[in-house]
Amino acid sequence: MSTLTVKPAPNVVLHGLGVFLRARETSILLALLLVIVVTTIKNPNFLFSSDGFRDLLLTPSILILVAVGQAIVIITRSVDLSVGSTLGLTAYLTGRLFLDVPGIPIIVVFLAGIAFGAVLGLINGALVAFAKVPALVITLGTLYAYRGVNVLWAGSDRINASDMPKNFLALGTTEYLSIPLLTIIALIVLIAAGWYMRNTRGGREFYAIGSEPAAAELYGLKVTKRILVAFIACGALTGLAGVLYAARYGTINSQAGSGLELDAVAAAVIGGVAIFGGSGTVWGAAIGAVLLLTINRALPILGVQDFWQRAVVGALIIGAIVLDRLLALRQSRKLLESRDDSND
Amino acid sequence: ATGCSSGGGDSTDGGDSDNLAITFLPKNLGNAYFDTSDKGGEKAIGEFGGTYAEVGPSEATPDAQVSYINTLTQQGVGAIVVSANDPKAIGGALNEARDAGVKVVTYDSDTDTEYRDVFINQADSAGIAKVQVDLIAEQIGDAGEIAILSASANATNQNAWIELMKSDIADNHPNITVVETVYGDDDDQTSFDKTAALLQTHPNLKGIVSPTTVGIAAAARYLQTSEYKGKVALTGLGTPNQMRDYVTDGTVTAFALWNPADLGYLAAYAAKALIEGDITGAESDTFEAGDLGTYTVGADGVVLLGDPYEFNKDNIADFDF
Amino acid sequence: MTNTTTVTPTRVYRDYGQPLWRRLLVNRESAIIVLLAVVIVVAMLSVRNFDNPITITYLLLDVAPILLIALPMTLIIITGEIDLSVASVVGLSSVLLGTLHQAGLPIPAAAFIAIVAGALGGALNGFLVTVVGLPSLAVTIGTLALYRGLAVGLLGTTAVTDFNEFWTTLAKSKIPGTPIPSITIPFLILLAIFAIVLHFTPFGRGVFAIGLSSEAATFSGVNVNRTKFILFVVAGAVSAFAGIYYTLRFGSARGDNATGLELQVIAAVLLGGVSIFGGRGALHGVIAGVLLIGVLGSALRLANVTSDVINIITGVLLVLSVVSTSFLFWLHKQRSQPRRIRRVDTGTPPA
Amino acid sequence: MSISPGTAGPAALELRGVAKSFGAVVALQDANLTVQLNSIHALVGENGAGKSTLVKIIAGLYQRDAGDFLLRGETVNFKSTAESKASGIAVIYQEPTLFPDLSVTENIFMGRQPTNRFGRIDRKAMRAEVEELFGRLAVRIDPDRPAEGLSIADQQIIEIAKAISLDARVLIMDEPTAALSGVEVERLFAVARSLRDEGRALVFISHRFDEVFALCDMITVMRDGEYISTDSIEDTSVAEIVRRMVGRDVTELFPKTVAPIGDVVLEVSGLSVAGLFHDISFSVRAGEIVGLAGLVGAGRSEVARAVFGIDRYDRGSVSISGTRVPRRNPVAAMNLGLALVPEDRRKQGLVVDSTVARNTTMAIQRSLVQSGLLTSTAENAAARIWASRLEVKTNALDAIVGTLSGGNQQKVVLAKWLATNPRVLIIDEPTRGIDVGTKAEVHRLLSELAGQGLAILMISSELPEVLGMADRVLVMREGRITAEISRADATSETVMYAATHASETHS
Numbered sequence A: 001m002s003t004l005t006v007k008p009a010p011n012v013v014l015h016g017l018g019v020f021l022r023a024r025e026t027s028i029l030l031a032l033l034l035v036i037v038v039t040t041i042k043n044p045n046f047l048f049s050s051d052g053f054r055d056l057l058l059t060p061s062i063l064i065l066v067a068v069g070q071a072i073v074i075i076t077r078s079v080d081l082s083v084g085s086t087l088g089l090t091a092y093l094t095g096r097l098f099l100d101v102p103g104i105p106i107i108v109v110f111l112a113g114i115a116f117g118a119v120l121g122l123i124n125g126a127l128v129a130f131a132k133v134p135a136l137v138i139t140l141g142t143l144y145a146y147r148g149v150n151v152l153w154a155g156s157d158r159i160n161a162s163d164m165p166k167n168f169l170a171l172g173t174t175e176y177l178s179i180p181l182l183t184i185i186a187l188i189v190l191i192a193a194g195w196y197m198r199n200t201r202g203g204r205e206f207y208a209i210g211s212e213p214a215a216a217e218l219y220g221l222k223v224t225k226r227i228l229v230a231f232i233a234c235g236a237l238t239g240l241a242g243v244l245y246a247a248r249y250g251t252i253n254s255q256a257g258s259g260l261e262l263d264a265v266a267a268a269v270i271g272g273v274a275i276f277g278g279s280g281t282v283w284g285a286a287i288g289a290v291l292l293l294t295i296n297r298a299l300p301i302l303g304v305q306d307f308w309q310r311a312v313v314g315a316l317i318i319g320a321i322v323l324d325r326l327l328a329l330r331q332s333r334k335l336l337e338s339r340d341d342s343n344d
Numbered sequence B: 001a002t003g004c005s006s007g008g009g010d011s012t013d014g015g016d017s018d019n020l021a022i023t024f025l026p027k028n029l030g031n032a033y034f035d036t037s038d039k040g041g042e043k044a045i046g047e048f049g050g051t052y053a054e055v056g057p058s059e060a061t062p063d064a065q066v067s068y069i070n071t072l073t074q075q076g077v078g079a080i081v082v083s084a085n086d087p088k089a090i091g092g093a094l095n096e097a098r099d100a101g102v103k104v105v106t107y108d109s110d111t112d113t114e115y116r117d118v119f120i121n122q123a124d125s126a127g128i129a130k131v132q133v134d135l136i137a138e139q140i141g142d143a144g145e146i147a148i149l150s151a152s153a154n155a156t157n158q159n160a161w162i163e164l165m166k167s168d169i170a171d172n173h174p175n176i177t178v179v180e181t182v183y184g185d186d187d188d189q190t191s192f193d194k195t196a197a198l199l200q201t202h203p204n205l206k207g208i209v210s211p212t213t214v215g216i217a218a219a220a221r222y223l224q225t226s227e228y229k230g231k232v233a234l235t236g237l238g239t240p241n242q243m244r245d246y247v248t249d250g251t252v253t254a255f256a257l258w259n260p261a262d263l264g265y266l267a268a269y270a271a272k273a274l275i276e277g278d279i280t281g282a283e284s285d286t287f288e289a290g291d292l293g294t295y296t297v298g299a300d301g302v303v304l305l306g307d308p309y310e311f312n313k314d315n316i317a318d319f320d321f
Numbered sequence C: 001m002t003n004t005t006t007v008t009p010t011r012v013y014r015d016y017g018q019p020l021w022r023r024l025l026v027n028r029e030s031a032i033i034v035l036l037a038v039v040i041v042v043a044m045l046s047v048r049n050f051d052n053p054i055t056i057t058y059l060l061l062d063v064a065p066i067l068l069i070a071l072p073m074t075l076i077i078i079t080g081e082i083d084l085s086v087a088s089v090v091g092l093s094s095v096l097l098g099t100l101h102q103a104g105l106p107i108p109a110a111a112f113i114a115i116v117a118g119a120l121g122g123a124l125n126g127f128l129v130t131v132v133g134l135p136s137l138a139v140t141i142g143t144l145a146l147y148r149g150l151a152v153g154l155l156g157t158t159a160v161t162d163f164n165e166f167w168t169t170l171a172k173s174k175i176p177g178t179p180i181p182s183i184t185i186p187f188l189i190l191l192a193i194f195a196i197v198l199h200f201t202p203f204g205r206g207v208f209a210i211g212l213s214s215e216a217a218t219f220s221g222v223n224v225n226r227t228k229f230i231l232f233v234v235a236g237a238v239s240a241f242a243g244i245y246y247t248l249r250f251g252s253a254r255g256d257n258a259t260g261l262e263l264q265v266i267a268a269v270l271l272g273g274v275s276i277f278g279g280r281g282a283l284h285g286v287i288a289g290v291l292l293i294g295v296l297g298s299a300l301r302l303a304n305v306t307s308d309v310i311n312i313i314t315g316v317l318l319v320l321s322v323v324s325t326s327f328l329f330w331l332h333k334q335r336s337q338p339r340r341i342r343r344v345d346t347g348t349p350p351a
Numbered sequence D: 001m002s003i004s005p006g007t008a009g010p011a012a013l014e015l016r017g018v019a020k021s022f023g024a025v026v027a028l029q030d031a032n033l034t035v036q037l038n039s040i041h042a043l044v045g046e047n048g049a050g051k052s053t054l055v056k057i058i059a060g061l062y063q064r065d066a067g068d069f070l071l072r073g074e075t076v077n078f079k080s081t082a083e084s085k086a087s088g089i090a091v092i093y094q095e096p097t098l099f100p101d102l103s104v105t106e107n108i109f110m111g112r113q114p115t116n117r118f119g120r121i122d123r124k125a126m127r128a129e130v131e132e133l134f135g136r137l138a139v140r141i142d143p144d145r146p147a148e149g150l151s152i153a154d155q156q157i158i159e160i161a162k163a164i165s166l167d168a169r170v171l172i173m174d175e176p177t178a179a180l181s182g183v184e185v186e187r188l189f190a191v192a193r194s195l196r197d198e199g200r201a202l203v204f205i206s207h208r209f210d211e212v213f214a215l216c217d218m219i220t221v222m223r224d225g226e227y228i229s230t231d232s233i234e235d236t237s238v239a240e241i242v243r244r245m246v247g248r249d250v251t252e253l254f255p256k257t258v259a260p261i262g263d264v265v266l267e268v269s270g271l272s273v274a275g276l277f278h279d280i281s282f283s284v285r286a287g288e289i290v291g292l293a294g295l296v297g298a299g300r301s302e303v304a305r306a307v308f309g310i311d312r313y314d315r316g317s318v319s320i321s322g323t324r325v326p327r328r329n330p331v332a333a334m335n336l337g338l339a340l341v342p343e344d345r346r347k348q349g350l351v352v353d354s355t356v357a358r359n360t361t362m363a364i365q366r367s368l369v370q371s372g373l374l375t376s377t378a379e380n381a382a383a384r385i386w387a388s389r390l391e392v393k394t395n396a397l398d399a400i401v402g403t404l405s406g407g408n409q410q411k412v413v414l415a416k417w418l419a420t421n422p423r424v425l426i427i428d429e430p431t432r433g434i435d436v437g438t439k440a441e442v443h444r445l446l447s448e449l450a451g452q453g454l455a456i457l458m459i460s461s462e463l464p465e466v467l468g469m470a471d472r473v474l475v476m477r478e479g480r481i482t483a484e485i486s487r488a489d490a491t492s493e494t495v496m497y498a499a500t501h502a503s504e505t506h507s
Ligand SMILES: Nc1ncnc2c1ncn2[C@@H]1O[C@H](COP(=O)(O)OP(=O)(O)OP(=O)(O)O)[C@@H](O)[C@H]1O
Pocket: D022, D025, D026, D027, D028, D045, D046, D047, D048, D049, D050, D051, D052, D053, D054, D094, D406, D432, D433
């Protein structure tokens, strides 16, 4: 290996740093484990009853799907505030399909939900990518518009569990090897998305675009197409989440999923996805989602009144981004100083 | 009964005939319970030839209701039939409406007495509390821990019932302890998740009482597929259509409710009586309420619908609402 | 015709490139004001009871919190930042007012403390944005949850409703002899202050400069961090004031008061012609934006259109308002610069 | 394909009569460039001559307004950089454009990573290729580190590696050596020559004539967006090229008048920031123009920023006429009479989307406030005075500054700072991207100001400018002042030597 020209000294430093950075997800995971352990010590049922274990996995599954989609969009330096409304619309569509098309196969409902979500995502993406206007404004607009359409469509109707087939509702709680189906679906999506984002050209281009849009343009990356794809993926995942929401909760009114956008963005941010793109992983976002909802469930057990939950969530978000910032500052200072060393 | 032209409701567009435009303003739209009650109101208004309308916010907050009350005042409707999200907060707006000649009937959830003309009480609070305590006591063998899954923390009627249930339990069921009260905000998902949390937090829980139709249905759905099915009793106030499956499969043994359609029906007739000046809301005024017969206004302008009804496996098939 | 054999020794500098009427009329603000006028006229003609003076009363009572918060929000967005936590500050100040009043404090004292708390909340936002250097979007998503959580946590299950009649009546009162609510007076005072600060002081020039190029502003001696910090503090204080009004108007202090109001405020500000990228916007456009949404809502409710059509209209207006700008720009480019490539026959370069 | 350069047959790349304007700014008017295979073609011209714009048109980033663009004899109309890349054109842009969050390796292979059957990126192969590439270029950068925080020079090296790894038929390098040291330049040249000998066409843009004459086969000169000439390198000389670039006698450009030199006004001592610069000490006297020379990336601008208070510094002090200037406080510095005309006019010097009047009065707003209010009337009145004093070419004071020509933009920046009536003017790259006429005007202005007793610190990468204007020259290299040369001793050789070789004398 005579061509190996990498200087050993900075490599060790940087390598250590790299590991430290990769620990960004690890630290969130540790926080999650800590919450679970402490809560379980306080009340063993939190983990060791079969319902407790199931809920630990089941509760965050739907948010994981949405957070993964949101993470992809945020990594490309956009944001999708319309996910709550998208989820509401697809969940309602799910119920309507069962009501209006008796005997419709469940798989068709799933595909319809995903496709509908993708179309809603496409609308966002097209407005952002072609009109070149900030995603924040566009998706704030579609947050209202989609919710309005939902209310117009649903009126004061509510879809009840009895309107949907039993075997569909069962999907919301079925377990395989004591792992809920919803969790399995969320995991499959997560693994697929994580693999794609890390190991394919397309995935890396999302990071590149989010990291430096001007450079992406200079490189000749297909920026417009990628932004579209990110929004469509986010919409489709949210659509899938909407179908699963219907299966899990059984009751859908026109307000289903409202406020979800902030949870999804919060999950991504807690999980280390930089709000201005370019870094973070869908894994982090998923762990962020689990942490968010697990804390929600753990607080009452730990004796914190559930009214304080949101405050804890807020503190968590701020803590996460401040920590992120401090780590980044430390890193850039180290990189700067390493330059002095290599100069002399 | 007095003459029919003496009512204060000479609105701008009413001419000399009485303005029988009656608008229902439930706590929120998209709520099966209010859908049923307001249909009852629509039926009554159809019978006496008034104009029915229903408006309401999508979320059950008092500030959202105020905007609707204001709009109805501007429109100059004959009467507003409202279920209050807060006993005081919407009071000012209601009084402005009344100053403009609009009659105000509260139903399901009351405001303070000075803000409305009459309140249609679905069942008196003591009766509602008692039927639920009796049901849960019977189902858990009159001993053990129970929890309450309520609607929003500010819901007037729920809070009143919970207080009465607690004192009833303290007085008459010494072996039952209420370990916690949680709030599902009349939101299906929240109620569902809160049920899950309750069961984990309190491993010895024997029963859950949910005095709200959204809550009991969500809790039943959770129980149905959980390990606690059949072990933790669930009762409270629910509608037969939402609860039918759970009663049939044994998740829930029995629950109670008045007939919400009758509640809306009675409220509409009370509104008509107010508009036409048959009653003013004073004690012992009487009015006709169509199929339901004659009702008398009680103290503080309260009209009592009747006793709550108990639903179980044997009778649930007879109802459709 | 031209006998002006100009031998101008020095260059003449006109103040403005375009005549006054063009500058006044051809801009986003005017467009939104015209739209507002059109909507009002149409509503007058076609919606029953809309021309009733009481409409103005209720309309202004309803939009007052949005109008108030839109003032600092406009400045914050012009600097290129955003504050999503304002509605949570409304909720927090509402709860503080309620609990303090319940604990025996008179309303003015409780209100003062609530406003100070709001300013402190804004200061935390400002600190995280300017000193720690975090993006305001992420920071205020966090404080949105934090402040709302504190509000809901403090008051728990209850709502405080036993406010002194005097104050609740005052909140709803009208300026004698008019249908205009009294809350308009403090609003107009604040508006005047904000308008002067934004459009007629070095501080305001700095606000615009920061939004257009925060780097260039720094190099020109604008204290970027201090400006942003002040704006976040003011936004907190004004939101708290709006929270006090909100509480007294509805006579109820609740943790969930004004949930979701932040998006309405931002939607109205953007509709009023403020650029989300910063650097562009004016208060008269913003006021028109708020009123437009308010009037549409009021008219539609009066016409018994479900409230949620208003959501669709708000959303679509918002999307259109930003997309139309890009579209017009694109059109302009298409027209002024023909795509086809002109062939120039210059002699080939010498080898 | 012929082996000797300049033979007939379709050129690898040919541009004829190309024009390009940005709003009112005409960047290219009539540009021509013909590059043969098997040759390295130099493109020279003053700052702002339009070289980079031409490069961006070739790259497909900009679309030309007029003219012909032929690639191997066929007309092409690239709509995006992807299309030019696909046609075998690789470009190293003047400003490095890396993805800060991604690793060096990923930056080099973005969009064309080696993949296996399942579309999975083959990281091993990628890594091996980078090591091979870095070995060839003798690069010593950790391929796994993020691009964030790399020095300009390292960024440039990565850009070069990236372009070379593309294996393109045409390679265009826009000032690739500006930040490189001698060894790195030599290595780059070796690679460039071997690429030429493989039969490729290269375009090389540089302001350093020794490099141009050492490396290139042909040379094209541009001036003010127009084509001037193309020659074989053997047939011409540096003097001839410079004459064509400038269009007149060079010395005319710098009407330096000697002013009486007064007391020390600006005193900087021991200024240091870890990783950027170390132990910087110097002083500037009233009426004196001190030139600060060095290669791009030497850290001169960083010193200026720290002195003015934009950035923090770890150690050291800055004082004006004996009064300490507080750290990180540009307003305090301004009040003490310090003015900074920053190097990046469009990002730092001006709020380009704002008006001429607002920009001109930006630093003196406070003094324009009357009875508490700052009105447009007051601003316009003040702006009018300074616009006419500097003869800014604009028709109205509410014109958006971004629409003015570069020279006029620079005049607005100068106006902004002169309006503050400063005692010390730090001016970073005073004439970057300014046309020839305006350049002379700026120089005349600087001389005049010095004559009036202003202390001027002039940072410039243009050697002739430094030599022509400065009373005293400081040279920086890698964050240290390596030489102080008096006007009498300052020549291109002495300054360049200090700028490139000083580190040997240090350690
Ligand atoms: N995007 C742009 N918008 C407006 N003007 C531009 C733009 N890009 C370049 N210009 C202007 O076009 C002219 C030519 O610039 P260009 O960058 O091509 O010069 P250059 O020859 O590369 O100079 P240098 O040697 O300094 O790199 C300059 O006046 C510049 O200010």
